[in-house]
């Protein structure tokens with residue numbers, strides 16, 4: 001692997017960065033452009049999406065939880081090909097932030113694995129690529145996740161928030177960032193608290209796939225017809241994860257046994273119960289925040305599920321709204337986050353801190369690969 005590592009660039013002005021994220025839902029790759037100097041968001045640019053085919057999704061799913069071997073190699077090829085395909089559609093880009101696909105995440109024991117070859121992508125695109133965002137954080141004792149919080153801090157400033165707000169991402173896994181926008185910088189003590197809230201859509205998607213052969217509960221239509229099984233919900237909430245003080249993070253399949261817990265229920269009751277588990281995990285998580293946020297701004301695919309949104313409204317003590325209410329794009333926020341983080345890495349700015357991942361000290365994660373040694377950084 002040819003990793004030409006770069007030093008922090010001397011440049012300070014805004015650049016055009018393209019971020020790419022392949023999330024735990026395994027549905028596809030999001031790509032989005034932002035203009036930023038690594039501190040402020042100047043503007044949001046083009047975005048696009050490359051769906052995984054059913055065969056590609058199966059290859060990725062077969063590699064989940066694995067750290068090496070033929071399944072991981074096959075998954076890497078799928079991820080690389082999808083990114084080459086998607087990212088070649090963009091032009092005028094100074095820098096790429098390439099998250100890759102998480103296959104396994106056990107930060108306290110084995111580390112964290114995001115596959116995809118950033119060095120090859122840099123050569124292919126002719127643009128510097130920042131990748132392997134999570135390893136440095138884990139090496140310094142952090143969870144390696146979530147990493148979007150530093151971007152959420154910039155978003156809170158961008159939307160003009162003056163009091164604490166929370167960003168809630170509902171993908172395969174849920175993660176929440178509590179932001180105090182009055183602090184001078186994201187790494188300042190008390191500016192951020194972040195953690196994974198619990199499973200979001202992953203168990204529900206697995207249930208839908210296994211029982212009905214569909215990838216998710218479109219519009220929450222199945223769950224809307226069901227009743228929440230309180231016993232299963234209580235067993236779920238008894239999981240020690242919820243009492244653990246954040247920061248804390250999860251692997252996609254850490255709560256996959258929840259599908260078995262609702263195994264005896266009808267499709268509708270099982271879907272309603274798994275949806276309620278997602279909302280209940282968020283409600284538990286909010287108890288850990290320093291003070292209630294003015295509102296919870298929801299991003300990620302879960303905000304398209306009205307049953308889940310309604311359950312959140314009922315179980316949280318503060319207003320809940322999709323990020324579109326403040327002019328952000330909830331389908332692209334994670335891709336934008338890795339564009340933003342790439343610029344921070346290129347400029348030697350931290351991307352995580354004790355409040356976001358539990359890392360011992362603020363750290364700039366990420367490897368920088370240039371298309372050729374002479375290529376200058378953004």
Ligand SMILES: Nc1ncnc2c1ncn2[C@@H]1O[C@H](COP(=O)(O)OP(=O)(O)OP(=O)(O)O)[C@@H](O)[C@H]1O
Pocket residue numbers: 022023024025026027169170171172173174201202205215216217218219220299300301302304305334
């Ligand atoms: N119209 C919809 N109705 C119900 N659920 C939906 C809808 N659209 C998306 N979802 C849910 O959102 C999921 C995709 O969310 P998203 O793209 O945010 O996940 P991800 O980025 O892959 O995951 P993560 O943030 O955990 O890495 C789908 O798998 C599905 O469960």
Ligand SMILES: CC(=O)N[C@H]1[C@@H]2OC[C@@H](O2)[C@@H](O)[C@@H]1O[C@H](C)C(=O)O
Pocket residue numbers: 023024102105112144145146147148149169171172173174175196249250334
């Ligand atoms: C290890 C890993 O890939 N974690 C993802 C996953 O998906 C959601 C949640 O779990 C979050 O911790 C993280 O992604 C987002 C983008 C993050 O790092 O902020």
